[in-house]
Amino acid sequence: MKGRTIVLDHIDDREAAALMVDGKLEDFLIVGDAPAPGTIYRARADRPVKGQGGMFLTTPDGPAFLRQVKGLSPGALMLVQVSGYAEPGKALPVTDRVLFKSRFAIVTPDAPGLNISRSIRDEDERDRLLEIAHECMDGSSYGLILRSSCAGEDAGEIAEDINAMLAHADQVINDPETEPELLLEGDGPHVLAWRDWTDPAEVVTQAGGFDTHGVLDALDVARGVSEPLPGGGHLYIQPTRALIAVDVNTGADTSLAAGTKANFACAKALARALRVRGLGGQITVDLAPMPKKDRRGFESALRAALKADPIETTMAGWTPLGHFELQRKRARIPLSEVLK
Missing domain, CATH: 2.40.50 (OB fold (Dihydrolipoamide Acetyltransferase, E2P))
Incomplete structure (x- = not known):
């Protein structure tokens, strides 16, 4: 199935959302038992x-x-x-840097100023968005960031989004109580899907959508250890108490370039494989054998893949044994904790 599809459904009474791109699970969100990020x-x-x-x-x-x-x-x-x-x-x-984030706007109480996403480069569009921002933020001491999803969108919808975030911010910042309290719950998977998956896509909300669109089959793969790579290789991803261990296997390819090809495929696939599994923390990648001269190319391919990934990941570098290490934010709940 070609194209982008957002599927909103439930698994074991847990709200969940899946992003399918050309029939492949690109991202997955599911509610956990712990307070959600953004709370x-x-x-x-x-x-x-x-x-x-x-x-x-x-x-x-x-x-x-x-x-x-x-x-x-x-x-x-x-x-x-x-x-x-x-x-x-x-x-x-x-x-302690509290943000109020929605589809178009991020209100920043501790960082005043009006900012437009740098990915919006058209000067006329930036001027249009600044006019909207100035009108909505007039008299407010808060800061505002207009996200890349604002480009080409209706001014009324953007203004409505800004005003909703301002209302949330005022309610929280000006709350008069003096005891520890939950003030605002973090967004659930369905709201997060609307907020962050902003590229054009078909949206499926019917019950049973995960089954009919192949999400459950893709989750069966994600719940396992092995992740297939183009060319016949595999990643073996195993969480431990200390770190996430990733092993690159070349499969049946026995050519001289097999290791290099598998490692470059790993560089392109690793972020997605970790994202759909909800894995973060310290990550150690045991790469297939390849010449040291190819390391720079591997790093470039990995950096490009991580740049497109919404979860903050730091490339720590090579170890003396030739492993590659990363530090990834724990932004998702691991599938192993919610899907038994």
Whole structure:
């Protein structure tokens, strides 16, 4: 099946969303048991962690951990936002840089100024969007970022989106209570799909859509260890307590260039394979044998694939044993935790 299809459905009563591109599962979102990223709390500072520059906080949903705190005393109240998923048994990761994000607009209470996505390069379009932004933000001390999805969209819809985020921001920032409290829940999979998958696509909302559009079959592959590569090779992806181990296998190809071809295929496929599995943290890739002169090309291919990936990933580099390491944000709930 050619083209882009967004499928909104449920699995075991859990809300979920799938993005299929040319019949292949490109992205997958599912609600978990932990608070979703984007959730905002009024939290109380509990105790500092010496040597790590962080602070444990108290929230209604359990302990949270805030990094890089300065001048924060135990007992102080502050607004924080969940920034990712915690490993089992660990505190919620949070940030004090609270954002209010929607399909077209991001309101930034702590960063004043009006900004347009750099991917919108047409000067006339940028001027049009700035006029909308100035009109909506007149008199507000908050900052605003208009996302790339604004390009060519109706001015009324953009303004409505901005005003909705401003209303959320005002409600949260000006809340008068003085106890730890959940102030705003993070978006669920269906809202996230509307918010972030903005390229033109067919949208399927009928029950059973995952079955009829091949999502369940693709999830069976994603729940396994092996991920097929073009050319007959495979990735073997195995989460451990310490890290995500990825092994590149050339398959039946025994040519001299087999390792290089499999590694370049890995560079293009790795981000998607990790994304649909919901995996993040430290990642170590055991590549197939290839000449050292091909390492630069592998890095370039991997960098290009990660640039198109919505999840922040840092390329740490090569180890003395020839492995390649990455650090990836835990932005998704692992499939293994929600689909048994």
